[in-house]
Amino acid sequence: MPPKNKKKDSEGDEAKFMRAARFGRVKNDLKMGFVGLPNVGKSTLTNILAGACHAEAANYPFCTIDPNIVQAVVPDQKFQYLVKTWMPPSVVPAVLKIVDIAGLIRGASEGAGLGNAFLSHIAAVDGIYHLVRAFDSDEVIHVDDSVDPIRDLETIQSELCLKDKESLSKVVEKEKDRVRKEKGLARSSDPPLGEIFQSAYDKCLQLIESNTPVQTYEDFSMGEVDIIRDFGLITTKPQIYVINMSKNNFLRKGNKWLPKIQAWVNDHGGGQIIPMSCEFEQELMDLNDDADAKQSFIQKCEEEVKAMGLSGPGFAVKSVVPRLIRAGRQALCLQSFYTAGPKEVRAWTIMKGTLAPQAAGVIHTDFERGFIKAEVANFDDFKALHNGEKGMAKVKEAGKYRQEGKSYVMQDGDIVVFMHNTTAPKKK
Numbered sequence: 001m002p003p004k005n006k007k008k009d010s011e012g013d014e015a016k017f018m019r020a021a022r023f024g025r026v027k028n029d030l031k032m033g034f035v036g037l038p039n040v041g042k043s044t045l046t047n048i049l050a051g052a053c054h055a056e057a058a059n060y061p062f063c064t065i066d067p068n069i070v071q072a073v074v075p076d077q078k079f080q081y082l083v084k085t086w087m088p089p090s091v092v093p094a095v096l097k098i099v100d101i102a103g104l105i106r107g108a109s110e111g112a113g114l115g116n117a118f119l120s121h122i123a124a125v126d127g128i129y130h131l132v133r134a135f136d137s138d139e140v141i142h143v144d145d146s147v148d149p150i151r152d153l154e155t156i157q158s159e160l161c162l163k164d165k166e167s168l169s170k171v172v173e174k175e176k177d178r179v180r181k182e183k184g185l186a187r188s189s190d191p192p193l194g195e196i197f198q199s200a201y202d203k204c205l206q207l208i209e210s211n212t213p214v215q216t217y218e219d220f221s222m223g224e225v226d227i228i229r230d231f232g233l234i235t236t237k238p239q240i241y242v243i244n245m246s247k248n249n250f251l252r253k254g255n256k257w258l259p260k261i262q263a264w265v266n267d268h269g270g271g272q273i274i275p276m277s278c279e280f281e282q283e284l285m286d287l288n289d290d291a292d293a294k295q296s297f298i299q300k301c302e303e304e305v306k307a308m309g310l311s312g313p314g315f316a317v318k319s320v321v322p323r324l325i326r327a328g329r330q331a332l333c334l335q336s337f338y339t340a341g342p343k344e345v346r347a348w349t350i351m352k353g354t355l356a357p358q359a360a361g362v363i364h365t366d367f368e369r370g371f372i373k374a375e376v377a378n379f380d381d382f383k384a385l386h387n388g389e390k391g392m393a394k395v396k397e398a399g400k401y402r403q404e405g406k407s408y409v410m411q412d413g414d415i416v417v418f419m420h421n422t423t424a425p426k427k428k
Contacts, residue, residue: 164233243261276320
């Protein structure tokens with residue numbers, strides 16, 4: 001059995017995501033990666049996400065970064081409000097980088113298929129969209145000849161945990177070498193491991209041997225987290241389980257596998273599950289920017305739902321793509337702040353908890369080096385007070401325009417002007 005995972009029902013979703021991302025890099029360009037067996041819809045969904053929301057920022061250059069890396073525009077109503085207010089010639093939204101990782105097969109941890117190359121691709125991303133096939137199709141062959149999401153979940157999770165077990169097998173000797181060097185001991189000696197290191201190692205091994213992702217365990221101490229971060233374990237990455245259903249099952253919001261998938265996820269540490277349909281999303285996307293055609297398609301789908309005898313808000317027909325993108329950002333603990341003016345409205349990506357000087361550094365390193373203060377307006381205050389004006393005059397009159405210093409923790413949706421005083425570095 002893995003270490004007992006104490007449930008904190010009063011804990012908010014944000015705190016849970018912050019905990020899930022505690023082992024990751026502190027960066028603003030974090031990436032989500034699609035992981036799954038072959039023929040589950042990874043490439044299709046990656047392309048759908050890459051094409052999503054482009055109409056929201058007409059002059060932003062969208063493209064595939066590499067053959068398997070794309071940028072998905074983050075759906076953001078606050079950003080769109082600022083764009084409509086200023087109507088600037090330059091509009092730059094926030095984006096989420098997504099990697100389409102080649103399909104994994106049983107035995108990958110031992111070199112089968114793309115083997116270590118595949119696992120190195122997973123190691124290079126910061127969060128995982130765990131895509132699971134829950135649709136039948138004679139045209140799309142399943143690698144194991146039958147559709148069984150639970151078997152597929154076991155296959156993927158087992159391969160990730162087996163790779164992590166291999167990584168763990170190396171960290172003990174590495175730590176002993178560090179202790180020998182630090183204390184000047186002979187290589188033949190067998191020095192005892194530190195209490196925190198041993199505790200972190202034991203908990204990780206117990207989780208991995210139970211086929212449970214390390215990141216799902218709640219009660220690591222900060223000291224243990226610091227140590228585990230250096231273990232290089234794949235299952236420390238936040239995971240979102242994405243269930244690819246048929247269009248018909250998606251519309252009726254039901255599938256025979258969903259309860260079993262929910263039970264499996266709960267038994268393996270828990271996690272967010274997002275049911276969706278690549279079939280539905282592809283048909284919707286193929287209509288491009290034809291708003292009338294898209295509306296007609298949605299209405300037709302709604303009529304199909306009513307014909308099934310289903311009604312109510314829970315059966316509304318809409319794309320899941322915005323939710324997928326937001327969930328990816330949330331899993332990585334990313335948020336946006338804005339700069340807005342007559343020339344440009346831009347959303348800048350930072351990690352939750354970023355201080356004002358570091359946020360300024362995202363715009364330009366000189367801004368961080370010469371940071372003086374941040375002039376900040378809360379988006380909700382701006383929306384309520386600006387009275388249609390393209391500026392902060394009304395917000396200032398209401399006393400809602402603040403000056404913040406170096407200790408200010410940036411909040412999601414801040415509208416900011418950074419004041420800085422930076423001279424060029426002295427020439428040597």
